[in-house]
Amino acid sequence: MNYKLPTKAIICAAGLGTRFLPFTKATPKEMLPIIDKPVLQLIVEEAVAAGVTDIILVSGVAKRPMEDHFDRSVELESELRKKGKDKYADMIRDVAKLANFIYIRQKGFPVGNARPILNAAPILSADEPFFVFFADDFFRSKVPRAVQLLESYKKHGKSVSAYFKVPVSEADKYGMANPGEIDQNGTFRLKGIVEKPGADKTPSDMAASGCYLLTPDILPIIAQEKTGVGGEIVLADSLNELAQNGEVYGQVIDGIWHDTGDPLKYVQALVDMTLHDERYGDEFKEYLDNLY
Numbered sequence: 001m002n003y004k005l006p007t008k009a010i011i012c013a014a015g016l017g018t019r020f021l022p023f024t025k026a027t028p029k030e031m032l033p034i035i036d037k038p039v040l041q042l043i044v045e046e047a048v049a050a051g052v053t054d055i056i057l058v059s060g061v062a063k064r065p066m067e068d069h070f071d072r073s074v075e076l077e078s079e080l081r082k083k084g085k086d087k088y089a090d091m092i093r094d095v096a097k098l099a100n101f102i103y104i105r106q107k108g109f110p111v112g113n114a115r116p117i118l119n120a121a122p123i124l125s126a127d128e129p130f131f132v133f134f135a136d137d138f139f140r141s142k143v144p145r146a147v148q149l150l151e152s153y154k155k156h157g158k159s160v161s162a163y164f165k166v167p168v169s170e171a172d173k174y175g176m177a178n179p180g181e182i183d184q185n186g187t188f189r190l191k192g193i194v195e196k197p198g199a200d201k202t203p204s205d206m207a208a209s210g211c212y213l214l215t216p217d218i219l220p221i222i223a224q225e226k227t228g229v230g231g232e233i234v235l236a237d238s239l240n241e242l243a244q245n246g247e248v249y250g251q252v253i254d255g256i257w258h259d260t261g262d263p264l265k266y267v268q269a270l271v272d273m274t275l276h277d278e279r280y281g282d283e284f285k286e287y288l289d290n291l292y
Helices: 039-049 064-069 074-082 086-096 115-123 145-156 216-223 235-245 263-275 281-289
Strands: 008-013 054-059 100-105 130-134 137-140 159-165 175-182 187-195 206-214 248-252 256-259
Touching (some): 039 137, 039 145, 054 115, 074 086, 115 216, 145 248, 159 235, 175 248, 187 235
Parallel strands (some): 008 130, 054 100, 159 248
Antiparallel strands (some): 130 206, 137 256, 175 187, 175 206, 187 248
């Protein structure tokens, strides 16, 4: 069956990034670099690879650098071309052409990771699915995470979220999937998400990643603004309700998950991505081998 495909993606980027202070006093955590690209650009690129044309960035205060990054800088392009650096001029021009960017200031209470979806809801189409990304995690993978979710959606036409496997000893750190039978492609019917259950109570070894392809039938559930632990409206709670009354799917992502919201994990992501970069990988590996 042919289902309507997503053209819009919401990126939730309103966090303060307190774990990266003082860096984040003036620069959004979403602009932390992975070699020469900010994390935010990596997420935009995976969305575009899945057919997204409109990126809705829901942000907070002091986030202007994100807008500047995805805008044209004609003066800089001109200076680069004068110096014969056409490659770099083309590069920054192409960043601005990745998608149509829409910027929304997050507002409303209660807060929570579902609030950006409510802020962006007036822009969404009533009959079209949409992506939601949290702005601090991504995968190193041959096939972008968003594309893997899209392939799963094409089979069922239902909301689908991304998961990665973790040791059960770490189940107290993540939202863990309660899955049905997992097929050969890593797709499963999602019975629910259990928040940080711990090793003894986790229903699986699959942790939630910050990427969702959602159908519009979840919007009325989120709009109820039901609060959970901490008094926030949490997307996982709405997914659980949707799963109880309909169908929701999960997809185990083929790739290596990275979290850039934590300083140590950010450094690990940077090391892994550099080691696998075709420009710098070999030389960086040699450096590490000879470091001690």
